[in-house]
Amino acid sequence: MKTYNCLIVEDSEASVVLLKNYLNDLALFETITVCSTLDEASLVLMQQAIDLIFLDVEIHTDNGLDLVKQHKTLPPVIVMSAHAHYAVNSYDLDVSDYMQKPFTKARLLRSLNRALNISIERESVTTEQAIFLKVRRRLKKFMFNEIDYIEALGIYAKIHSGKTFEVVNESLAVLEKRLPTKLFRRVNKSFIVNLERITSYNQNNVFIDEEKIQVGSTYRDNLPNIFRGLENAVKDLDEST
Template identity: 35%
Template sequence: MTNCLVVDDEAPARTLLNQHLSDLNGFTVLASLDNAVDAFTFLQTNPVDLVFLDIQMPKLSGLELIRSLKTRPKIILTTAYREYGATAFDLDVLDYLVKPITQERFMRAISKYMQSQNSPELASQIPSRYEEMYMFFKVGRDQLKIFLKDIIFIEGLADYIKIHTNDKSYVASEKLGYMEEKLPDAKFIRVHKSFIIAWDKLLSYNTEQVNLVAGTIPLGRLYKSAFLRKIQAGSVSLPAFKTNS
């Protein structure tokens, strides 16, 4: 069993990490704290193996907490700021996650932890199949959990996106560029300035458009070469294709 501690002054961030950890066998959250001072006290008397730690917090920052510990568990930093990366790794942290944290990126951090423990038994307990991967999206006032396998395509709408799934569509507060960065490129590809598609929902294509299980999407000029190159390289597993070129 891996004993975890979550430390973040933002309640939604703690909730998301707790949710990710609850999906894993062999991991338990001993405490979820909103400040580093309480975390310091907790670590003096409790056996913690892995800490998910925010950086910018009142009274004591995450980096200051790390420096104050004589005996350190494995630490994964979680922050909205990229600029602390060099300092963080100088402190020998296990990983550095930039918010919002996707499940895929979270799982990569967990894999690093497992490798550091040299534990194949622990590794076998971690869900790594694509069918189990998901992300949370802000839809209205809620954070909605959507499995990646259910996404057919994502449409960009300025500062919003429209996620088209097998069941229905959702408008979420996010930008398409962020989604292009966070989605696994083995499963998704951007085919137009306004569209990202799921490879496994692609039925056919030509030089002007791609045909999905839920409709037709234009194939943008700026994205056509990368799209065709990836198919021709055989780097994705797709149905038989027929081009009109």
């Protein structure tokens, strides 16, 4: 699971605290470096591998956009300002996004989706190999290849991995939309299974080791062709015996 190194170029302590709180809640960032001047930011960019920059426009007496002009190659840049008129100049410099202060966490998530090419919702973050889901008050990482199956629990869901499980603050219906369909399929009203964790199956059930999960008739068409093919093979075998 990839994590990111972030640089915040901002001279307002209150703005830094708010932004860092938002970012820390996501558990996506390995490091968050803060600079209050453009010179400090340029030095960090020379010394560290940075994956994302949050850049305030008004840095003391400097224009933060000068940082973009001074560096030919930069990671994705999200520009921030309390003044809307800076937006045009920002997009002319091909930045990833422009956020007008004060911004909400939901607005920040949209910017991160665009800048990092990932998928983040209020209660979850989805990448190529994992999903972060809210467990109590923190986002917890669940690697796709470690999830056996997911069970409905009212407005929540239980994610099973081996002999353990975690209750997450998302419903099965929401998770069905968030998980990659090439790996995860809903097999009845109460279960989503990881196709790669299935150890055997027949016409009516899939098995993950000793766990038997019934396949509902209305969900059978949602399974990959390999399952329908096996179902036909099972029928042929039953008819020949």
